[in-house]
Amino acid sequence: MYYSLNEIFAVGIGPSSSHTVGPMKAAKRFIDGIGGKINEVVDIKIYLYGSLALTGVGHGTLNAIMYGLMGLEADKLDLNQNYIEKIKQEKKILLRGKQLINFEIEKNFVLEKQIFLKEHSNGMKFIVYDAKGNSIAEEIYFSIGGGTIARIDEIKQKNERKPLEVPYQFASFAELKEICLKNNMSIRDIVMANENSLCSEHDTRNYLQKISSIMQANIDRGICTPGILPGSIKLQRRAPGMYKSLQERFKNNIDDALYILDWVNLWAFAVAEENAAGGKMITAPTMGSAGILPAVMRYYQRFAHKKAFYDEEADITFLTTAAAICCLYRTNASISGAEVGCQGEVGVACSMAAGGLAAVMGGSINQIENAAEIGMEHNLGLTCDPVKGLVQIPCIERNAMAAIKAVNASRLAIQGNGEHKVSLDNIIKTMYETGLNLKSDYKETSLGGLAKNVIC
Numbered sequence: 001m002y003y004s005l006n007e008i009f010a011v012g013i014g015p016s017s018s019h020t021v022g023p024m025k026a027a028k029r030f031i032d033g034i035g036g037k038i039n040e041v042v043d044i045k046i047y048l049y050g051s052l053a054l055t056g057v058g059h060g061t062l063n064a065i066m067y068g069l070m071g072l073e074a075d076k077l078d079l080n081q082n083y084i085e086k087i088k089q090e091k092k093i094l095l096r097g098k099q100l101i102n103f104e105i106e107k108n109f110v111l112e113k114q115i116f117l118k119e120h121s122n123g124m125k126f127i128v129y130d131a132k133g134n135s136i137a138e139e140i141y142f143s144i145g146g147g148t149i150a151r152i153d154e155i156k157q158k159n160e161r162k163p164l165e166v167p168y169q170f171a172s173f174a175e176l177k178e179i180c181l182k183n184n185m186s187i188r189d190i191v192m193a194n195e196n197s198l199c200s201e202h203d204t205r206n207y208l209q210k211i212s213s214i215m216q217a218n219i220d221r222g223i224c225t226p227g228i229l230p231g232s233i234k235l236q237r238r239a240p241g242m243y244k245s246l247q248e249r250f251k252n253n254i255d256d257a258l259y260i261l262d263w264v265n266l267w268a269f270a271v272a273e274e275n276a277a278g279g280k281m282i283t284a285p286t287m288g289s290a291g292i293l294p295a296v297m298r299y300y301q302r303f304a305h306k307k308a309f310y311d312e313e314a315d316i317t318f319l320t321t322a323a324a325i326c327c328l329y330r331t332n333a334s335i336s337g338a339e340v341g342c343q344g345e346v347g348v349a350c351s352m353a354a355g356g357l358a359a360v361m362g363g364s365i366n367q368i369e370n371a372a373e374i375g376m377e378h379n380l381g382l383t384c385d386p387v388k389g390l391v392q393i394p395c396i397e398r399n400a401m402a403a404i405k406a407v408n409a410s411r412l413a414i415q416g417n418g419e420h421k422v423s424l425d426n427i428i429k430t431m432y433e434t435g436l437n438l439k440s441d442y443k444e445t446s447l448g449g450l451a452k453n454v455i456c
Contacts, residue, residue, distance in 0.1 A: 006207060017287040023124060029068075041136060043129040045125075050117065055445065056111070058388055058446075066093060070094055146285045191323055219298060289349035304361065341383050342382040342395075345384070347431065354406040354413070366420070376424075
């Protein structure tokens with residue numbers, strides 16, 4: 001099933017696509033759907049279930065929902081305005097910019113930590129009331145990964161999703177490969193042809209440039225922004241110190257065979273810390289894994305390209321190839337940490353980055369598949385166990401580790417002849433089965449693993 005670029009690489013507010021981006025979209029969709037009855041609303045209740053209730057406070061879910069209720073959109077959100085502090089001080093919220101009602105976070109949000117709705121572990125319910133206490137509207141939504149949402153009547157349509165009207169549909173890598181070989185096209189060609197059937201090539205290129213620019217801007221901002229990340233852990237940002245150390249080593253011409261790896265670590269840290277701080281991010285494929293693709297892209301830009309000057313066309317090849325790989329995970333598995341653990345976030349990002357890097361390095365379609373498969377194979381079983389429900393420990397370091405794995409996966413594939421025993425389709429199926437078999441304690445609930453054993 002083909003997913004468009006703007007579904008895979010969406011703009012949102014950190015730190016979590018499933019816990020921040022999705023709930024914000026759901027709240028806005030709900031409040032917009034009330035229409036003219038918005039003037040009758042005097043009260044609202046928001047119920048969070050399962051993973052959203054257990055880790056939502058640390059993941060920024062409550063703030064995101066308040067943004068959505070105000071009618072704000074992530075792409076246009078002015079992070080210099082302290083919307084949430086104003087709500088807390090005035091104990092009021094302006095719904096959709098039109099209806100001012102009393103609002104207290106402790107009273108209007110209900111965290112149902114013991115209830116997991118059967119449809120998905122990231123559930124939320126919105127109810128609005130009139131002056132007589134009568135319900136005006138009530139809806140249940142689910143945040144199903146990567147910022148994608150579904151109302152309860154739509155959740156069963158995950159595998160019945162209406163296909164986009166594009167020239168090249170594929171539900172497996174085997175199908176994608178057959179299309180490429182039959183038409184003498186690259187994966188990039190297939191994705192661009194599909195996108196150009198949905199909008200103009202000019203718009204497609206502009207969107208890819210926008211995505212790339214935001215990703216790289218997050219690196220540049222992250223390496224220069226010191227301080228403490230928000231949340232009870234009080235985690236110190238490390239990227240500025242890492243950057244300073246690397247600059248000094250370069251200045252003093254210190255010989256280190258693994259010098260390049262330190263730069264990849266830095267770039268992944270920079271983006272992941274920006275995400276943890278609630279910055280404007282790109283789902284790649286989620287916020288929790290947002291540092292991996294930008295770090296690997298910059299690795300290519302700075303160290304791995306073979307031309308005299310870096311060619312921005314490589315960004316298009318990298319992103320479109322990565323997007324096609326992501327389509328397969330979304331079709332046949334999941335990118336939700338609450339559903340399949342962190343293998344569905346960091347693991348998928350590693351697979352996408354490895355395949356994208358193999359493509360820009362001139363790899364064959366078999367080598368691209370091999371790189372993407374290696375990237376996931378060595379993330380199988382990766383748990384989602386954020387300490388204190390914050391996208392910080394182990395998430396930030398995990399982005400760096402996966403970026404390094406992606407580079408190595410690509411190198412292993414490029415050094416081979418493309419032959420491999422395990423297909424990407426096999427590994428995607430295995431990842432999904434592994435995720436379903438993980439205990440809920442290890443799926444973004446902060447009830448097990450590091451979240452249970454680490455005291456901060």
